[in-house]
Amino acid sequence: MTIPHDFTADLPPPRDDEPASLRQDIIDELTDHLECATRRELLASGGRQSPVSDELTTAQSRALTRFGNPAKIARRLWLDAMQEKLMAQKITLTLASVATVACIVLCVLMWQALHQGQEAQAALLQQHQEFTQALLKEFQSLRSNPEALPPTTGWSQLTMRLVSESGEPVEGQVTISGTPIGGERADVNFVRDVGPDGQVDIGLVPYGNYQAKVVATEAQETHTEHFMVTPSEKSDLTIVCPTEPPPAVDLSFAFNPPELLQTADICYIVSLKPHARRYADSDWNVTVEGSDGSLDLWVDASGEILNQFAKQWGQLAGSGMPAEAQGLKLHPKPILREYLYELSYGRVVYPLSTVPSGYSYVDKMAIPSDATYSPARGTMSKSLEPRHETENLWKIEFSDNMWARIIQDFRQSEEARNITIPEGWEAVTVKGDRIEGRVTVHERTNVMVGLDSEEGFQGWNLLISSAEVISMSINAGSGFAGQEHRYVLLVRPDQKQALTLAQSRGLKFFLRESDEDEDEPVLHESVLEEIEALPVSFGSPRRGHG
């Protein structure tokens, strides 16, 4: 018997993941049931062993009726068997769909976020530009109107005004220096010129302690003002300045030296150090660059100030040439003004009697520059109040103590001097590390040659025979290497004619930088003996020194 029914009518299409025997197992099981049921129906109807077609059809129909729709039952069984896989597939599909949708949504959100981010960035940039523009406008506004500048933490606006006692503006210069308080800010130090309006805008400075060195240009005086800059408070300093220097005075020295010094050919170097003067309740000093304003006055025994000579001497000290030859002008006596001075007696010098022909020969003198001065003994000084004998005429007197000190210095310096320039002798100086002179004379003469340095004068007497050509070579020695020295050639006055002749016949000194190719001449012993026999003393001659 074959059940005339298609069990697979409602089954889903075959799937790759379904068990291979699933469909057949379902069909076989249901077929077995229906076959059994058909047989039962046939037996129940008293059927025969070999039923006719109608009986079989009826039995099959009844069996199907009692069974239900086999195709639907088969579909139900197939679905139950495949339920887990179908569910897993559905879940997978669902998850994939959800993931796809999520990705799409995420992409959309990211795109939106990116778009919004770009818009936000553009808006932020626009806002920043607007802020910058506003800030620039604010800066420009504040620059044009510093009064509107808000207080800053730790910095303050500093302005200064230089005015006269009557309130008129004063030109000058201001040097601000000081140390800011706190932090690690560097020290402040700068200079500002103050114009005709007397105003100077220093700008912002960190708070701290400062000093302002004010120079009043017209008065040539300086004042130092100490002040403090406090945080966030505007500082406006007003300095009352002098508009002209103190009155000039004529100064002379009323000397009454002791007898020993009355005939001495000396002069005195006196230093005057001006003290500050009070002006508008402030101290003002003489404006002098690089010193405390002290003046060195060269004063002769009569009390006359010889600064013309002193100045010239200082200028010519390195040249060895007369001032006229250099076309130099003599400097006038310095202008002294009304200050309280501190007077210092410096030293005694011997400038005068050996230069009877005038100041132009000052430089030619063999002056041991420091022969009479010992810094170890210190200086003598006292404060001098100007004594007005007449208006603006000051006379300064040395006290007895000061004269005693000068005498002491004088005696010591006389002993210290190792050269005395004989009366009537003249000196010719040359400079250089080494000199070589060829002297041609026609008469017997004496010539002194010496090295004048800061350590003293070291000289030799040379007896030059008539019509003799000699070579002189003086080497400064290794101790003077690299220094500039002054060699002195002295001639006795009674033999000056011979030297004059010699000079006229070509006395020359040749300066050489090096003596490598020259033979060192050695003075003969007989010559040295004659030198030592000379009545004048030049200290100990150095034997064998070339």
Place this chain on the structure above:
Amino acid sequence: MDTKLLNGTLEMMMLEVLSQGPSYGYEIVQTVLSRSGGQFELKEGSLYPALHRLERQKLLSSYWTEHEGRRRKYYKLSAAGRKALAARRQEWQSFAQGVNGVLGLDYGIV
């Protein structure tokens, strides 16, 4: 009979049939229907899904044989099925007693 009332007990009855020994689908269905005295107006085919469900639940195992040229699938109660049957019988007895008590029926069904 109400199918809702039947659904909860059909599987228990199948397990009970198979507790007597292995059987195949038609025989199981007929046994259940005959024992019920015709009270269950069920389509015979509708019992197969329950059988397959019990098999997937490992309460039944199955095997195939040849009978008159046809393949026949036999079901056998597993150890798990036996435990489940005992539990469901106990539940049913408690339920039936409760229901009978409420309904005033003093006779049991077992």
